[in-house]
Amino acid sequence: MSTQKGNSSRTRPQKHKNQTAFKNTLHDTSNRTKIINNLEVADVCSRCKEIIEWKIKYKKYKPLTQQKKCVSCEQRNIKQAYHVMCIGCGIKLGKCTKCCQEKEVVSVTVNKIPFRLDREMRFKLKALPERRRRTFKRYMEKKEKDELTNDELKEDLLNKLEALKVEDKDEDDDFDFDLSEEDLSYSEHEDECN
Ligand SMILES: [Zn+2]
Ligand SMILES: [Zn+2]
Incomplete structure (x- = not known):
């Protein structure tokens, strides 16, 4: 009898079975x-x-x-x-x-695994000129204080590394808030050549 209650030895399979696990982004990707x-x-x-x-x-x-x-x-x-x-x-x-x-x-704030640059990032960082490396390190120190997960931090830092790399190829960069003497003389020298 199908309406029988408490029959634990039911052999008929469950009628409505979810095909996939519940996913809250299925109809809502906002x-x-x-x-x-x-x-x-x-x-x-x-x-x-x-x-x-x-x-x-x-x-x-x-x-x-x-x-x-x-x-x-x-x-x-x-x-x-x-x-x-x-x-x-x-x-x-x-x-x-x-x-x-x-x-x-x-706790994530206290027990968070310290972020480390992976191989790819270290490689990219190494390819940058010294001054840009310092810019990056300052940026990283600042970013580490934000409440980001390590994955978010990594993505952000990778973008920063990319940005530093691209800007390097441009004729000029506007983020240079810490021009050293050496940099200034270098750009002057460039102007003379033009
Ligand atoms: Zn509690
Ligand atoms: Zn309080």
Whole structure:
């Protein structure tokens, strides 16, 4: 009998079976969804992380429209939806920033694997003149402080390396905010030749 309840030894296969795993970008490729999908849930305990990630996956996630007040320091400094405590207080008190329990939290800001230039990048960097290498290193130091994932950082730095390389071939570059004596005399010399 097909309507029989609690029959665990059913041999008939499930009638409606999903052919593919649920994918929230199937009908929605908007930027908003993309940004939400790329969110890295951190500074919360693993249970809260799961809850938030579930919301992201099933499109229940609602980003904050403005920063929220921290329940501990009462400053309006929470950027992440569903968090009730700011990251600073979470770290200080050793608590999850969502459920506020004293639990071990998943953290990207603290436990992030340090970024290293890979072979391709080192090769590209080596090919640059010294002054540009310094420009790149300064840029990299600045960028490392941004809240980027290593993948994002890598992409950004690769673009920068490319930009430095291309500009090198141009007759002039306008990003030269740190011309050294040597550079100036070099360009003067060039002018004389023309
Ligand atoms: Zn706080
Ligand atoms: Zn929690």
